[in-house]
Amino acid sequence: MSLTLVPTPIRETLPLEEVALDLLRNHANDPSVLLLVEEHKVARIRWLKWGLPRESIERFLIFNEHNQEKMIPEIIQALKSGKKAYLMSDGGLPAFCDPGQKLVNACHEQGIKVTATPFPNSIALAIALSGFPHSSFFFAGFLPADAKERKISIDQLGAREDGAIILMDTPYRLQALLKDLAQSSLRNRKIFLGINLNSPEEQLFQGPMSQVIQKVGDLNKVEFVLVIRGKH
DSSP states (O other): OOEEEEOOOOOSOOOOOOHHHHHHHHHHHOOTEEEEOOOOOHHHHHHHHOOGGGGGGGGGOOTTTTTTTHHHHHHHHHTTTTTTTEEOSSOOOTSSSTTTTHHHHHHHHHHHEEEEEEOOOHHHHHHHHOOOOOSSSEEEEEEOSHHHHHHHHHHHHHHSSSSEEEOOOGGGGHHHHHHHHTTTTTSEEEEEEEEEETTTTTTEEEEHHHHHHHOOOOOOOOOOEEEEEOOO
């Protein structure tokens, strides 16, 4: 059971990324796969342009801002029964300022694997995979290497009223960052930790900070992006 976000070109005349294309071509007619699209007409035009199986168009399931509240429980039930779902928007990265955020969050809450086909921006990808609301977000980037200065920076981030916060750092500083966060005013927030995104070693952790830190254990020296959920 898994949900895969499939980023699509913003311009409909451009080709689909190769890994995503192969994935859809090989599994489009698999009855255990749900094909979730934002709008039928747009998805159909692109699908045929990319040379994907015409007969699988009949299997499209519409998932957008108008019906997501109704669809999410049905999709979660199907995924928990062993099915997979591929989510595509009309253009761009699903679940990033697009339908899918609530579905991704529901998958995390139910222990359903979430991943994505290749996408070249780790910040946007981490936000989409987090399932956190992000009508606004703040990219804090790399915090100071000095431990004292880093703690001051984290306290300043904790004073922000709302919006997700995105952090990146060098691979060997993951444990130090998590320790400082756990001792800060942000300790009661939910976090998302995306490790080795878009790689075979990808690991995603989402939930209360204390639980994520426990699951991560002594894992260190890994590429990561960390998203802290906003207050609201």
